[in-house]
Amino acid sequence: MDDIRFAVLGTGGIGRRTLEVSQHKDGLTAVAACDRNGVAIDHSGLDVDELLEATEGNIASGPADDPDMAADGGTATAETADGVKQHGEEAGIVASSQGEPTETPIDDIIAESDAIDAVLLALPNLEHDFIPRVAERFAEADYEGVMIDVLKRSRVIGMLDDREDLLKESGITFVCGAGATPGFLTGAAALAAQSFVEVEEVEIWWGVGLKSGYEDNRGTVREDIAHLDGYDIETAREMSEEEIEALIDEHDGVLEFHDMEHADDVLLERAGICDAEDVHVGGVLDVRSDEKPTTTTVSVTGTTFDGETGMNTFELDDVTSMEANVNGPALGYLKAGVRNNRAGHYGVFGPADLMPGF
Numbered sequence: 553m554d555d556i557r558f559a560v561l562g563t564g565g566i567g568r569r570t571l572e573v574s575q576h577k578d579g580l581t582a583v584a585a586c587d588r589n590g591v592a593i594d595h596s597g598l599d600v601d602e603l604l605e606a607t608e609g610n611i612a613s614g615p616a617d618d619p620d621m622a623a624d625g626g627t628a629t630a631e632t633a634d635g636v637k638q639h640g641e642e643a644g645i646v647a648s649s650q651g652e653p654t655e656t657p658i659d660d661i662i663a664e665s666d667a668i669d670a671v672l673l674a675l676p677n678l679e680h681d682f683i684p685r686v687a688e689r690f691a692e693a694d695y696e697g698v699m700i701d702v703l704k705r706s707r708v709i710g711m712l713d714d715r716e717d718l719l720k721e722s723g724i725t726f727v728c729g730a731g732a733t734p735g736f737l738t739g740a741a742a743l744a745a746q747s748f749v750e751v752e753e754v755e756i757w758w759g760v761g762l763k764s765g766y767e768d769n770r771g772t773v774r775e776d777i778a779h780l781d782g783y784d785i786e787t788a789r790e791m792s793e794e795e796i797e798a799l800i801d802e803h804d805g806v807l808e809f810h811d812m813e814h815a816d817d818v819l820l821e822r823a824g825i826c827d828a829e830d831v832h833v834g835g836v837l838d839v840r841s842d843e844k845p846t847t848t849t850v851s852v853t854g855t856t857f858d859g860e861t862g863m864n865t866f867e868l869d870d871v872t873s874m875e876a877n878v879n880g881p882a883l884g885y886l887k888a889g890v891r892n893n894r895a896g897h898y899g900v901f902g903p904a905d906l907m908p909g910f
């Protein structure tokens with residue numbers, strides 16, 4: 553495959569790592585990146601090391617992704633948002649010598665999108681329709697290429713499906729839910745299901761140890777809190793950093809989740825693997841240890857053509873970090889998206905659509 557020129561929208565915990573991980577494989581050139589305050593574009597290739605160094609401990613994260621800001625491309629200033637990682641006006645990409653301050657970071661990238669093969673959205677998902685609306689804006693600008701997100705929530709997939717005609721008309725191949733879970737583990741479940749003519753249950757159980765990555769992943773932790781009993785996306789969005797710290801203290805740094813609204817369910821159903829209601833996702837997050845509190849497993853139970861009931865299990869090695877398991881697969885799905893886009897396959901694809909599908 554020819555070199556892929558890609559952009560990253562959102563250079564927080566995930567987006568920064570995407571840029572870093574992409575450097576470990578040939579064929580991927582980062583040409584654009586933005587966060588809520590700034591944009592960096594260089595069609596001959598960004599200096600990723602400089603950008604990572606300038607944003608180390610200084611990402612423009614923030615608790616809220618308010619609709620007004622989302623609508624105009626993101627106009628929050630460093631002063632108005634109170635993410636702990638913000639350091640005044642120099643928060644995020646503008647601290648890099650390649651970064652320019654802007655009030656319209658996403659529109660600035662759309663304006664350059666003719667020369668971009670793929671766009672990875674590492675944006676917050678605290679407003680459910682934010683990512684679908686960003687996709688719509690690229691389609692309205694007649695972008696032809698790949699878009700890929702790492703969003704988690706099941707309900708967002710339908711919002712993307714609602715926009716499929718628009719995306720197809722534009723020539724966009726949109727790969728949704730393509731991080732770790734959903735994403736990597738959804739693909740693993742689809743593969744594990746191939747032994748069976750009938751799938752009864754898919755159990756996804758993840759473990760993440762975040763001690764050294766906690767500072768960089770506060771956005772993700774905030775979204776995860778919304779899955780706890782008694783919390784939802786609105787309450788999580790409104791929590792102050794102090795309230796989040798207090799909640800984490802109450803749990804001694806370890807949060808356990810059951811029956812999460814993770815899009816693995818709808819993504820497996822729309823690929824014809826099993827019913828969404830037969831997919832269960834849960835896991836344990838330890839923000840005070842780098843060790844995984846539990847081993848990440850995907851278990852698929854089903855019946856073979858000759859009447860045996862079995863369980864295929866896929867297990868991640870405990871040494872593989874969340875960052876490795878989100879960004880490697882996201883870039884892998886991005887490459888699969890580019891292959892499909894170049895073959896003229898447009899529309900909305902989930903991770904399981906890009907696997908064998910008996």
Ligand SMILES: NC(=O)c1ccc[n+]([C@@H]2O[C@H](COP(=O)([O-])OP(=O)(O)OC[C@H]3O[C@@H](n4cnc5c(N)ncnc54)[C@H](O)[C@@H]3O)[C@@H](O)[C@H]2O)c1
Nearest residue numbers: 562563564565566587588612613626677731732733771772
């Ligand atoms: N599928 C998975 O396995 C998986 C795993 C981890 C995280 N995630 C998801 O990845 C996403 C990103 O998480 P994170 O921890 O990197 O969050 P973060 O808060 O660290 O980073 C978000 C980035 O988006 C930027 N941003 C916000 N609003 C913007 C706007 N309007 N315009 C331009 N940029 C804007 C911020 O400035 C920041 O750079 C979340 O939605 C999270 O749920 C998915």
